[in-house]
Amino acid sequence: MAHNERVFSGMQPTGSLHLGNYLGAMLQWIEWQKTRECIYCVVDLHAITVWQDPKELRTATRLVAASYIASGLDPKKSILFNQSQVTAHAELAWIFNCVARLGWLNRMTQFKEKAGKDREKASVGLYAYPNLMAADILAYHATHVPVGEDQKQHIELARDIAQKFNSDFKDSIVAHGHDDGVFFPLPEPVITGPATRVMSLRDGTKKMSKSDPSDLSRINLTDDAETIARKIRKAKTDPDALPSEPAGLKERPEAQNLVGIYAALTGKAVEDALGDVGGLAFSEFKARLADAAVAALEPVGAEIRRMMAEPDEIDRILIDGGTRARAVADPVMKQVREIIGFIGA
Ligand code: TYM
Numbered sequence: 001m002a003h004n005e006r007v008f009s010g011m012q013p014t015g016s017l018h019l020g021n022y023l024g025a026m027l028q029w030i031e032w033q034k035t036r037e038c039i040y041c042v043v044d045l046h047a048i049t050v051w052q053d054p055k056e057l058r059t060a061t062r063l064v065a066a067s068y069i070a071s072g073l074d075p076k077k078s079i080l081f082n083q084s085q086v087t088a089h090a091e092l093a094w095i096f097n098c099v100a101r102l103g104w105l106n107r108m109t110q111f112k113e114k115a116g117k118d119r120e121k122a123s124v125g126l127y128a129y130p131n132l133m134a135a136d137i138l139a140y141h142a143t144h145v146p147v148g149e150d151q152k153q154h155i156e157l158a159r160d161i162a163q164k165f166n167s168d169f170k171d172s173i174v175a176h177g178h179d180d181g182v183f184f185p186l187p188e189p190v191i192t193g194p195a196t197r198v199m200s201l202r203d204g205t206k207k208m209s210k211s212d213p214s215d216l217s218r219i220n221l222t223d224d225a226e227t228i229a230r231k232i233r234k235a236k237t238d239p240d241a242l243p244s245e246p247a248g249l250k251e252r253p254e255a256q257n258l259v260g261i262y263a264a265l266t267g268k269a270v271e272d273a274l275g276d277v278g279g280l281a282f283s284e285f286k287a288r289l290a291d292a293a294v295a296a297l298e299p300v301g302a303e304i305r306r307m308m309a310e311p312d313e314i315d316r317i318l319i320d321g322g323t324r325a326r327a328v329a330d331p332v333m334k335q336v337r338e339i340i341g342f343i344g345a
Pocket of ligand 1: 008009010011012020021022023024025043046132133136137145146147148149150151154195196197198199207208209
């Protein structure tokens, strides 16, 4: 049975969203919403793989939901909810813990980065996190997953899990009416945002990230115009002027990153962007970049602040989304239980 196209993606409520989330994923989400059935999630179960203060978690969950809406997500059209409301995620994640192999998880680069040197002290949840991510996607039989470059490996794992489940339970899947033996679709990563890997403003070799201790390393969607301009002024650069051709950005990670951001914000290809700014000194280029960033982000930040003043309204939207998400995931989970052989499914 061919699966209908359905989009699923999520972001962690572990602080304000930043320019990397926006250019790498969010803008694609908004594009997909125009033509497809989309489910967008604030992944609070993922967030608690590292310690979260309960009060801050609630605020961060609202902040991320407000950021989605301020960026253009329409909660009437798409389903917008926080993950913990739908128990299917945790239940299917457990089942996938029993499908995925240790060797597969041992290869996940993000766990190695996040756990750091003292791996023994990392939570079991941080290690099993990719199985939960596979469950997020597959509980809805989602087929397309718009994300930034850093999530590619996790989605490939979700495909492996879907495939192994389909093959382990093939006979049962057929017996339950799926004649082609395919229960879970193999989800596709969609990595086509205007900038799929935005780097830190302080170090062009490191990804822009919510967990970087330096706030100067990232532009948050909630930053005001002055803060955005200051962070760009302080961004690390090299001593040379900007090249006129993309080839001239090689071995210049900071220049490459800032030009990539400028191109993404102005909706241009890097080549065309360099047509505008090639030959400029960084000081002049940074002023243009700041203008472009403020023009794109200031209205988003203002809308986030407006929404955060009405937390009950955000909660109402999330709870409504939770009901709609359960209506999609519950029938899938009922079939999963039957296929596995659980009584009382
Ligand atoms: P998270 O919360 O780290 O990031 C959310 C989205 O933003 C993208 N992203 C970036 N893109 C470009 N440059 C960057 N510097 C950058 N930083 C982050 C991420 O690729 C992601 O698309 N595990 C996921 C959340 C998740 C999920 C899912 C995603 C949980 N379940 C199911 C898709 C489907 C995460 O931690 O993303």
